[in-house]
Amino acid sequence: MSKLIIKNVSELVTCRGRAPKHGKDMSDIGLIKNGCLVIENDTIIDVGTKEILKNYNEEEYQVIDAENKAVLPGFIDSHTHLIFGGYRAEEFSWRLKGDTYMSIMERGGGITSTVRSTRNTSDEEFISLGIKRLDKILDMGVTTVEGKSGYGLEKETEIRQLKAMKELNEMHPVDIVPTFLGPHSVLPEYKGKEDEFINLMIDLLPEIAKENLAEFADIFCEKNVFTIDQSRRFLTAAKDAGLKLKIHADEMYRLGGTELAVELGCTSADHLLQASDEGIKQLSESNTVATILPATAFCLKEEYARARYMIDKGCALSLATDFNPGSCFTNSIPLVIALAALHMKMTIEEIITALTINAAAAVGRSDRIGSIEKGKKADIIILEYPSIHFLPYHAGVNIVETVIKNGKIVRG
Secondary structure, three states, rough: OOOOEEEEEEEEOOOOOOOOOOOOHHHOEEEEEEEEEEEEEEEEEEEEHHHHHHHHOOOHHHHEEEOOOOEEEEEEEOOOOOOOOOHHHHHHHHHOOOOHHHHHOOOOOOHHHHHHHHHHHOHHHHHHHHHHHHHHHHOOOEEEEEEEEOOOOHHHHHHHHHHHHHHHHHHHOOEEEEEEOOOOOOOHOOOHHHHHHHHHHHHHHHHHHHHHOOOOEEEEEEEEEEHHHHHHHHHHHEEEEEEEEEEEEEEOOOOHHHHHHHHHOOOOEEEEEOOOOOHHHHHHHOOOOEEHHHHHHHHHOOOOOHHHHHHOOOOOEOOOOOOOOOOOOOOHHHHHHHHHHHOOOHHHHHHOOOOOOOOHHHHOOOOOOOOOOOEOOOOEEEOOOOOOOOOOOOOOOOOOEEEEEEEEEOOO
16 A cells, blocks of 8 residues: 655645536635645545644655645646647748638648648557657646547547547556547538538447547537537537537637537536627536636637636636647646736636646546545645745746656656
8 A cells, every 4th residue: 555645735725626616716725734635545535734644653654745835736637639640830830920720721721731640640659649748748737638539530540549548548647538529620521511521420429439438529619610500419419429528619709609518518618718798607607617728819819718707707717728739739737827827817726726626627527636635536746836826926837846646656
């Protein structure tokens, strides 16, 4: 049995809870001064001040003295496109010169370009690239990551992406939550035949569910991509197949994807740059988590989602990187924290909630991870500084010193 005590914690952030925190409750991070926690095997068995140590014989435990250090739940990146082939650095430069993301897509770039590269990427390359990417996010304190397919847009490559994530999940400390995003874009040959393409993606759902290749299904509900009705049809079929639901909603145009997410009971609605007041109201009254992706808006030079308004109206927000090869080629949690604090008017307490318990809810795992409390998995990070306020203050810099996954020290 592995046994671990972390004591003398300057600031111990617990984020207690097993459901997403809404509105003002996002500021409640359950901070304990001079905190302590006890871990046995992969589970937290006690949390509190130093007084709890009288119940344990420290000689039986590995002890970490976290004096002048802050301790938090492991970060959860709840929206990424983890496995893909090829890069689109030139397109980034085109955008800097004034080309829009949609105009690049219309002339064969964008997702279509990555589809070509991904189809030509071997399974071995998927694994090699995946390990490198997972190593980098683990260094930044990410202990669970959501990963989407969506760069095959046909059966073989979509299945290969999902199988690669399943293999990586078994071999790497970071847990991967797999999402089937078959309806990610419309290839030129399916322009005007989007319903036919949706049917092809629906036909894949039984096999994906049977083989346990995905926990979620997702769709890019967007102008010139998939309509509200097409999105409803695909997601309903996915739900019938036993998958939980996510949706790329109201990113570039206000279509009503936010409202559709609530209607269908999606676990999360993601992007939301153009979400309507009514959509936000409905989100606030639902269990659907609003997943905000500030690094994407930053890279596209778009206005940020209205995070402050959403929180004030009572929504449950999570933050994620949207790591992908096109619109947001970054998996930097420190960048996301800086953007949320400096440009989205979020407090550090709200940011931490959005990267822990609410992010756990956005991947359907808030009963197991996302907080430091008895019975939860011991996914924990230790900062090199004494306070959470160093996270936005040391802007854009990784200050995670130690990462503990399932009770084992995997970094630091």
